[in-house]
Amino acid sequence: MLRTHGCAAALVASALVFASPAGAEELRLSHQWSTSDIRHQVAQMVADKVAEADVGLEITIFPSSSLFGAREQYTPLSRGQLDMTVLPLAYAAGQRPAFNLTLMPGLIRNHDHAARMNDSPFMEAIEALLAEDDVMTLVPGYLAGGFAGADGCITAPDDVAGLQMRAAGQSFEQMLAGAGASIASMPSSEVYSALQTGVLQGVNTSSSSFVSYRLFEQVACFTPAGEYALWFMYQPLLMNKSTFEGLTPEQQEAILAASAEAEAFYLAGAKEDDANAEAVFRENGVEIADMTEDDFNAWRELASQTAYQSFIADTPDGQRLLDLALEVE
8 A cells, every 4th residue: 555655755756656457446565675686585485476366456665775774664663554575574673572582693593494393383473463553474584503613613602712703693792791802793794894894703693694794705614504693583474454555356366376486595505505604705715613512502502691681681572482482492
């Protein structure tokens, strides 16, 4: 549903919106990534499938933060000023501290575990919080990440003691600090130069960032997301709930059918991102070190003493939500 966002957004919209089929209702979908990113591909798949259904509905996608800034999408979505977004849900933790659990070390060990998390009482609890903000999930999905060391491998907590580390997310920073690392906070775009100049000795980030920022040129060892990994970030395709409920039954059915197809595509694409990252680092002569089950359990124990305790202290109903997440096998 095309709505007014103010002058700046209107100018962007006028530049980017293509003509909808005659009589079609338009939904606007915003995200921060390029059109080559898996998250855009998920959004595009939903848009294409809905168009194919020919139910009088057109989804126009605004990539690369061209409509809203990366961290500015949840509020307009919840207010009905934006119809759809693909968003790392932890970005909205300022409004909903519980969403920090969607970027928490040790809660998920691999993509199949993440798929079970998507279909669990834990995610039902997250969905209930979204509903309070007039938001609903169309396509759930997690993306994974790993570690890299400038001089050696990082698989277990002992490996980071004394290192200057960059972590993706506050909870990871708390855990790494608990292992004896010093933390340097910076965006992914600054990690390459920080490794190059010796400001950083280790980094934890997403598989796609490891490749897109060419970090293989500055590290000696890479720990990919394989059978065991620590870094999983929930990045679903969301929709304004009232907007969805205002559609015709045929339009709702088309969106839900497209979303179900996209969920399977998202899971396969996330696994492919991890495999591609490992292949790229291997091809560039970087040593590959896999995390073992013992390594994973050591990290989770450390997280339980650091990041989990902080979350419980700062979050209403935090213990119950954390327990729900930990119950997913």
